[in-house]
Amino acid sequence: MYNFSSEQIERYSRHIILKEVGGMGQTKLLESKVLLIGAGGLGSPAGLYLAAAGVGTLGIVDDDVVDMSNLQRQVLHGTSDVGKLKTESARETINDINPDVKVITHPDKITSANAFDILEGYDLIVDGCDNLPTRYLLNDATVMLGKPIVHGSIFQFEGQVTVFHPGRGPCYRCLYPTPPPPDMVPSCQEAGVIGVLPGIVGNVQAVEAIKVLLDIGKPLVGQLLLFNALSMEFKKLTLRQDPSCPACGKNPTIHELIDYEEFCQVRW
Amino acid sequence: MAVTVRIPTPLRRLTQNQAEVEAEGDTIESLIENLEASYPGLKERICDESGNVRRFVNIYLNDEDIRFLDGSATAVNDGDDISIIPAIAGGSSDGERD
Numbered sequence: 001m002y003n004f005s006s007e008q009i010e011r012y013s014r015h016i017i018l019k020e021v022g023g024m025g026q027t028k029l030l031e032s033k034v035l036l037i038g039a040g041g042l043g044s045p046a047g048l049y050l051a052a053a054g055v056g057t058l059g060i061v062d063d064d065v066v067d068m069s070n071l072q073r074q075v076l077h078g079t080s081d082v083g084k085l086k087t088e089s090a091r092e093t094i095n096d097i098n099p100d101v102k103v104i105t106h107p108d109k110i111t112s113a114n115a116f117d118i119l120e121g122y123d124l125i126v127d128g129c130d131n132l133p134t135r136y137l138l139n140d141a142t143v144m145l146g147k148p149i150v151h152g153s154i155f156q157f158e159g160q161v162t163v164f165h166p167g168r169g170p171c172y173r174c175l176y177p178t179p180p181p182p183d184m185v186p187s188c189q190e191a192g193v194i195g196v197l198p199g200i201v202g203n204v205q206a207v208e209a210i211k212v213l214l215d216i217g218k219p220l221v222g223q224l225l226l227f228n229a230l231s232m233e234f235k236k237l238t239l240r241q242d243p244s245c246p247a248c249g250k251n252p253t254i255h256e257l258i259d260y261e262e263f264c265q266v267r268w
Numbered sequence: 269m270a271v272t273v274r275i276p277t278p279l280r281r282l283t284q285n286q287a288e289v290e291a292e293g294d295t296i297e298s299l300i301e302n303l304e305a306s307y308p309g310l311k312e313r314i315c316d317e318s319g320n321v322r323r324f325v326n327i328y329l330n331d332e333d334i335r336f337l338d339g340s341a342t343a344v345n346d347g348d349d350i351s352i353i354p355a356i357a358g359g360s361s362d363g364e365r366d
Contacts, residue, residue: 132355155277155356176355180324191277224353231287237331237351 002027008100012054020216026054030100032213033057035122037110037138039086040064041198042128042152042205044076049206050126051094051101055213058094059122061106062086073195110134112257115141124212125149126205128198132179133260139164139172140254143247148212152205157194157229159201162220162239163208166248169222174242174249179264197229269294269344273303274351282309291350296327297340299350314352324355 002023004012015021015029032055036043039062051058066074066081066089074086081089087105094103106118119125119141127138127149135151142149148165151172164171204225211219224237246253273291275283283289291306293299297319304311316322320340327334328351334342344350 153356158277160356175326176324178323180322180355226351226353228287235331235351237328237353238333240333240336242335 008054011098011100015053021214025214025216028214029054029210030056032124033059033122034209034213035059035061035119035125036128037061037125037134038128038130039074039076039090040070040128040130041073041154041193041195042202043090043126044074045199045202046126046128046152046206046209047076047090047094048097049203050209051098053206053210054098054100055209056100057102057104057122059104059106059118060087060090061108061110061118062090063107063109073193073198075199110137112137112259115257116145119145119147122147124209126209127151128202128205131264133264135172136179136263137257137260140247140257142166143171143173143254150205150208150212152198152201154193154197154201156191157197159197159204159227159229161201161204161208161225161227162223163212165212165219165221170239170241171245171248173247173254174245175224175239177242177246182265194229197227200227200229269346269348271299271344271346271348271350273299274349276352276354276356278354278356279310279313279352282307282313293344295340295344296321296329296334296342296350299344300340326353327351328353 012026015026016023034050034055036047039060047058064086066077066084066086068082070077076090076093085107087107091103091105094101110118115137125142125147138149143166146166148163151162151164153160208219211217222239224239226235243250270290270292273289275287275289291299291303293302300311300314314321314325321327329337329342330349
């Protein structure tokens, strides 16, 4: 009935016996193409679990090399990977976990110039980037392409996850039509982050990605999940689509990608 | 009306590092005024010069965004939960992609 090898049947047996996944769902996962923006704190756990789950194609955008200070949380990489391109280190780890996964590396920064070319080939984007220009760029591009994005962010002991699914719920600009001025964005360099936090947040992103791909359960569309590791609390807020949203509203004013670095430098 | 206000990490230096503070107010607007009296500097971070909530800051009454209620005039009741959620880049400790 399904085209699994005997090794695949064994590998994915715990998925296949779930009625929400089954042979059909596993086939869907193997045919799915997911793009990870960043192979860092959030992209590491998301990448590991999506690979183990048998997502057939994983693209990774990251132009960085592995640094010793990354290893406290970026579990795709090991001590012997220091100095290597993160995309290469990630590819080796993922191939070892699951050779079924085709890894496509994009050792570049994602920009207005290359965003459509990169995003076009994927079904879903897992956003684990750390800067606002990239978040606005990804938002506008995915709204235009109609692709879902699983958004994650972390700060010290707190994290946030939501799913932006064009046509089904709000987008990032419905929440924040304009970015904060740079001096109001706290510097993460000074702020620090507890290493386990991106593990939790990135894994929530992984499960949300799988739910969207398989069309099961209730993904966090129109909901913002807040996690606080110190108080060990999860809280959900309702996010609503803004009819006047410049990206996905009734009369959108954004029709092409702009210079997001400049956009995020706006002075107040 | 006494309510609990959840302070986002970047603003906690203004609240002596407290993640949650108690505040009084019948509306979001009066609540922000009262917060400012207890924690000077907070209002300026949340509101612009004209007193409107900044566009990169969202305020939730329980789980609803006040922009979709009555904005700053939204009524606040005893025991409500207020969350202030600014846009955060959310990244690593070294400024790299996370």
